[in-house]
Amino acid sequence: MSSSAEREKFRVAICGGGIGGLTLAVVLGNSNCSVDLYESESEITTVGAGISLFARATEIMQELGLLDELSDLATQPPQPNTGPRFRKADQTVDNVWFQKIFIAGPLHLHRRDLIDVLLRHIPPTTRVHLNKKMTSWFQDASGSIHMQFADASSSEADVLVGADGIRSVTRRCMYRAMAKKSEDESSDIPSPLRRYVDPLWTGILAYRSLIPMEKLKGIQPDAAGAKVITYHLVTYPVARGQFLNVVIFCHVPDAFDTAFPYPGRWVADVEAEEVAEIVKRFAHWEPEVQTVLQAVERPSRWALHIVRKLPHFVSGSTAILGDAAHAMEPHFGAGAAQAIEDAFILGRLLSHNLTSKSNIEAALRVYETIRLPFAQDVVQASQNVGRLLTFKSPANDGTYLPHQTVNELDGIRHMIEDEWEWQNSKGSVLEWERAERKLRELLS
Numbered sequence: 303m304s305s306s307a308e309r310e311k312f313r314v315a316i317c318g319g320g321i322g323g324l325t326l327a328v329v330l331g332n333s334n335c336s337v338d339l340y341e342s343e344s345e346i347t348t349v350g351a352g353i354s355l356f357a358r359a360t361e362i363m364q365e366l367g368l369l370d371e372l373s374d375l376a377t378q379p380p381q382p383n384t385g386p387r388f389r390k391a392d393q394t395v396d397n398v399w400f401q402k403i404f405i406a407g408p409l410h411l412h413r414r415d416l417i418d419v420l421l422r423h424i425p426p427t428t429r430v431h432l433n434k435k436m437t438s439w440f441q442d443a444s445g446s447i448h449m450q451f452a453d454a455s456s457s458e459a460d461v462l463v464g465a466d467g468i469r470s471v472t473r474r475c476m477y478r479a480m481a482k483k484s485e486d487e488s489s490d491i492p493s494p495l496r497r498y499v500d501p502l503w504t505g506i507l508a509y510r511s512l513i514p515m516e517k518l519k520g521i522q523p524d525a526a527g528a529k530v531i532t533y534h535l536v537t538y539p540v541a542r543g544q545f546l547n548v549v550i551f552c553h554v555p556d557a558f559d560t561a562f563p564y565p566g567r568w569v570a571d572v573e574a575e576e577v578a579e580i581v582k583r584f585a586h587w588e589p590e591v592q593t594v595l596q597a598v599e600r601p602s603r604w605a606l607h608i609v610r611k612l613p614h615f616v617s618g619s620t621a622i623l624g625d626a627a628h629a630m631e632p633h634f635g636a637g638a639a640q641a642i643e644d645a646f647i648l649g650r651l652l653s654h655n656l657t658s659k660s661n662i663e664a665a666l667r668v669y670e671t672i673r674l675p676f677a678q679d680v681v682q683a684s685q686n687v688g689r690l691l692t693f694k695s696p697a698n699d700g701t702y703l704p705h706q707t708v709n710e711l712d713g714i715r716h717m718i719e720d721e722w723e724w725q726n727s728k729g730s731v732l733e734w735e736r737a738e739r740k741l742r743e744l745l746s
């Protein structure tokens with residue numbers, strides 16, 4: 303084998319330059335894989351505003367040597383024994399509910415800052431291709447993966463990682479191909495695998511906005527949550543405390559997994575009349591909420607969709623990660639962090655010295671074994687918390703839990719705290735050690 307062939311283990315194509323794809327490129331940075339990252343947009347950018355990283359993700363950032371840089375850009379470095387405060391803000395007195403304490407409080411960042419730090423750490427050997435929208439892919443009998451792009455160009459790789467978000471083309475092609483194979487084998491009976499191609503509508507609209515902090519004199523900057531039936535509101539400071547990140551959640555009754563009824567894009571700018579209509583609905587809430595809502599300017603409206611519980615994150619030499627694999631409701635602020643965990647485990651497996659072109663599929667199977675159950679538990683727990691925050695039963699049977707007395711609210715509080723406990727500790731590096739042991743068992 304020539305020395306250059308030894309250095310170039312195999313070709314990895316990453317589809318998507320969001321937080322998951324960029325993290326994977328950073329993790330693969332020190333490996334001898336040949337890495338191409340394809341991004342459909344004309345620049346690496348991000349929609350959305352604030353982002354919170356809890357202990358499991360900051361542990362990974364520490365491993366990657368990025369934590370100090372991120373801490374400098376955060377509102378404050380992770381603080382011990384702190385966490386979001388919950389308020390029953392639809393009443394003007396006695397509205398302090400509880401505070402969820404984390405051993406290491408979250409790092410609140412502006413998304414742009416996180417993207418910029420990741421970009422700075424992608425090695426120059428990684429080829430980043432902009433304006434490259436993948437439209438389809440297939441794996442041939444020799445194992446090579448062929449990708450087609452919207453500009454009529456094509457490319458080849460030995461591994462394809464779909465980090466292309468909730469509407470992932472990688473996932474769509476993967477599940478269409480798996481469904482077709484099963485239909486070919488069973489006299490064209492429609493395969494249940496087709497239901498995994500498209501995401502489902504959660505029935506939740508999230509209005510997101512950044513408010514310059516100077517417009518909010520007198521507001522306690524870390525007042526975090528205000529909850530009530532049908533609506534709830536989350537606020538936290540970002541960008542070294544210069545802005546307050548505000549998300550207003552409107553839960554449309556009985557809309558979970560129904561046809562998406564709103565025309566236009568899932569993420570849209572909101573007209574002034576719609577903002578005024580929302581503000582009206584909060585008229586009887588506590589004064590701090592009124593002050594925040596009066597300061598909201600042209601928020602964006604996100605129609606929240608999620609990915610169904612997939613049976614696989616991997617097919618042949620293709621894997622999906624992040625929102626492509628497990629887009630979730632955002633009540634934990636954990637979607638990007640789960641993409642980071644996927645990228646960390648997958649990147650380390652692919653760059654491991656036991657992994658080579660001939661055993662890529664085994665490495666991908668380890669990724670799926672480790673990450674699929676964990677990420678899907680987080681998706682379910684986040685959905686449960688979303689329901690509890692509006693005092694609904696997590697069973698999704700439309701019933702409300704009693705929530706009038708202190709004891710009743712305490713019961714709901716404990717359910718929320720239990721669902722959230724997984725985020726209270728580190729564990730990403732331990733998860734990697736488990737993955738490495740499995741890889742060794744399979745390949746040694």
Ligand SMILES: Cc1cc2nc3c(=O)[nH]c(=O)nc-3n(C[C@H](O)[C@H](O)[C@H](O)COP(=O)(O)OP(=O)(O)OC[C@H]3O[C@@H](n4cnc5c(N)ncnc54)[C@H](O)[C@@H]3O)c2cc1C
Nearest residue numbers: 318320321322342354436466467624625635636637638639
């Ligand atoms: C209201 C709200 C609040 C949230 N708050 C938090 C939070 O506080 N903390 C947190 O951890 N998470 C949060 N999330 C979740 C988080 O935003 C996502 O989970 C995260 O962005 C997923 O990252 P990703 O890289 O998997 O996908 P994305 O960020 O969607 O990136 C996908 C990338 O792929 C590109 N792409 C798409 N299709 C193609 C194609 N065909 N070819 C090439 N490129 C393509 C896109 O342009 C994009 O750059 C929140 C989500 C919402 C809706």
